[in-house]
Every structure is written in structure tokens, then in C-alpha cells.
């Protein structure tokens with residue numbers, strides 16, 4: 160069945176998978192030639208086609224091929240590309256004014272976004288926010304805030320964590336290639352401790368939460384010293400590390416330890432937040448109320464916006480002028496965020512994320528039974544993944560993962576890979592995707608698996 164969406168990419172963008180050339184087609188190949196001669200090689204490409212229009216659950220390329228979108232531009236266009244409310248509000252803002260600098264002359268949309276963040280994030284304490292341009296910038300600022308508030312310096316992060324590509328956030332990120340390789344020296348006073356990764360926990364998944372928490376706490380206590388620690392920063396579902404859901408009980412234990420020791424608990428929900436995992440925020444699943452929460456990606460339907468939201472007394476520790484940036488909380492991006500939040504609320508996109516899990520997870524689990532290259536199916540809501548292994552072992556199989564992704568791309572399914580070992584295929588469809596497209600995308604994946 161082909162359905163039309165009412166705005167994205169214009170009313171004429173059919174919600175269908177359609178291949179009219181080889182992938183990449185001739186126009187994409189020509190553009191790729193131009194890209195190669197003028198864009199730095201360090202800016203990589205996952206799928207070598209150039210986008211022309213996108214919306215709902217599809218992305219159309221310049222050759223007229225239409226791909227089912229299981230990536231959402233890395234968990235960004237959760238409301239779909241060019242979502243109606245995002246376009247409407249951002250367009251109105253564009254026509255009023257584009258920039259004053261929030262630190263020079265404030266404007267209402269900035270305040271409205273902060274009011275929404277106070278309402279939507281976990282906990283009913285007094286909250287305040289500051290807005291930035293990128294996720295990395297939000298994480299850096301969370302660290303700045305935590306350091307001023309605690310008058311301590313050390314920051315604790317976790318194995319497989321990812322927090323960005325700026326100098327401080329590279330230090331917080333665990334994976335060398337490609338994020339850190341050759342880019343040092345890195346910022347000091349960063350300490351990495353174990354995370355409860357059930358699939359790869361040496362003694363098995365049963366005691367993973369307890370053992371990992373005990374090890375992490377022991378290292379923090381004995382090696383770093385609790386009185387030196389300003390913040391622990393953790394993703395409630397680890398994204399670039401491989402869609403790792405820390406074993407149940409791990410996060411609450413770390414949060415409790417932080418609370419007992421005056422350490423600021425920072426939840427990095429940049430990838431897992433904004434309805435992606437079936438709640439507004441993933442940490443709600445274990446009743447965690449972070450002191451600070453960082454958001455970006457899904458917040459503004461594709462426009463660059465990020466935030467730190469947290470306890471008012473922590474946020475207000477910083478002196479006036481200590482937080483900001485020329486573009487942080489740009490009015491067009493704020494308007495887009497308000498459109499995005501409106502869409503999530505009115506269309507119950509958290510519910511849609513749970514429905515996506517209901518459709519996808521059983522089918523992925525069936526594939527795992529049939530194809531031993533799938534070591535584990537995991538994730539929740541519309542943040543799902545399969546971890547690929549050499550059959551009969553737990554040895555990571557990045558080659559099979561890359562081959563599977565390529566095969567999907569050539570069949571009209573946009574998928575992304577991830578993981579410390581490069582062996583995780585992740586699924587991040589827009590939350591507004593039609594169920595027919597979800598099923599068809601899974602058919603493509605299954606076909607590609609059978610030919611692997």
C-alpha cells in the first residue's frame with residue numbers, strides 16, 4: 160500500500176521503496192566525484208547517494224530512488240523530515256527574525272523551549288536549562304556546570320560511552336578509531352569505568368548489573384577518590400557503543416552512589432531521548448531522576464539545537480556570562496523544537512516508538528533464531544539493534560555487518576552500523592514511519608541476511 164504524507168518533501172512524496180537505477184545512481188556518482196575533490200576526506204559517507212527530498216519514512220535521492228529510512232539521520236528526524244509543525248513554526252520564525260544572539264537580546268521561543276524541557280524531563284524539582292548548538296557542546300557545558308557546582312574536577316565516564324567529537328568530549332568518548340585516533344592530547348581528569356554490558360559480561364548476564372556497578376564504584380572510590388569527582392556522565396542506552404542497555408539495576412545503583420557522594424549524575428540522552436525509546440527519556444524506564452540531562456538530536460526535527468537541563472541550584476551555580484555561545488538556542492531552531500515537541504505530544508510518538516518495537520523486535524528475534532550470525536537482538540522502542548558475531552562464538556563480526564549494511568543499501572533500505580567493534584546494525588526509523596514500510600524494510604533485511 161502506498162500512502163502519502165501531507166508535508167514532508169511536498170505532498171507528492173510517495174511513501175514507498177523504489178529503485179529506478181543501480182545504487183548509487185549516475186547523478187549521485189557524479190556528485191560524489193565533486194564531493195571527493197572539494198570536501199575533506201575526514202567527512203565520511205555511510206550510503207553514497209545524495210538526498211533530494213525526505214519525509215515520513217522515506218528518503219529520495221537525486222536519481223529518483225526512494226529508500227526506506229531506518230536511520231533518521233542518526234536519531235534526529237524522529238518526527239519525520241520536514242514535519243508539518245516544524246516547517247510551519249520554523250518558517251514563521253524565519254520570516255520574523257533569524258538571529259539576535261540570545262545573550263544580546265532574548266526572545267520568547269528560547270524561554271518556551273526551556274519551559275518545555277522543565278516539563279518533559281524526569282523529576283518535579285525546580286529546573287533550568289541552557290541551549291547550545293550540538294550534543295557535544297551540551298555535554299561540555301554539563302561538565303562545566305558540574306565542576307563549578309561541586310568545586311571538583313574529575314569526570315567519570317563508562318566503557319563504550321560516546322559523548323562527541325570536541326576535545327573534552329573526545330576524552331569522554333571511549334572509542335579510538337575513528338573518533339579520537341591521532342587527535343590527542345586529550346583533556347585531563349577523565350576516568351573510565353566498566354559498564355554493565357550483559358552480552359559481553361565475562362561471568363554472564365545474570366550478575367552483570369551488580370558486578371559492573373561494584374567494579375565501577377570500587378574504581379571511583381579507590382582510584383579517583385569520591386571527593387574529587389564532579390560528575391558521572393552516562394548514556395541510559397549507549398548509542399555509538401552499540402545500543403547497549405546497561406543491565407537492569409546498574410543505572411539506579413550508579414545514580415544512588417552519585418547522590419550519596421555529592422556527585423552530579425548526568426544522563427546523556429542525546430540519542431535515547433525525545434520519545435526514541437518509548438518514553439520521553441530512556442532513564443524513566445528505571446525511575447531515574449538525573450541531576451542534569453543533555454539533549455540534542457531528536458529535539459528539533461533536524462535543526463541544530465541542544466540543551467542542558469537540570470536542578471535549578473546546580474544550573475545556577477555558574478556566574479552570568481559563563482554559559483552561552485553566539486548561536487546557542489537560535490530562534491529558528493527553537494521554533495523547530497517547539498514544532499517537534501508539539502508533534503510528539505499530539506501524535507503520541509512515544510507510543511509509536513513502543514509500537515515500532517512490537518512490530519520489529521519479534522521479527523528480528525526470529526531472524527536471530529534462523530541466522531546464527533546474529534548474536535543478540537536488543538534495544539527498546541525505536542532504538543533497536545542486532546549484534547553480529549562469527550557463528551557459534553561471541554567474536555565480533557564487523558565484516559558481515561558492513562556487508563549486510565551494503566546489501567540493504569543496494570536494495571533500498573537505509574541502515575546504519577555502530578558499536579565499539581563495528582559489529583552492530585542499528586535501527587532508528589522515524590517514529591512516524593508507516594507500518595507497511597517497517598515490514599518491508601524488515602523483508603529487505605531478511606533477504607539480505609539470507610544471501611549473506
Ligand SMILES: *Cc1c(COP(=O)(O)O)cnc(C)c1O
Nearest residue numbers: 293294295321322323398429430
Ligand atoms: C550524537 C551524540 C553526541 C554528540 O552530539 P553532536 O550533536 O554530534 O555533537 C553526544 N552524546 C550522545 C549520546 C550522542 O549520541
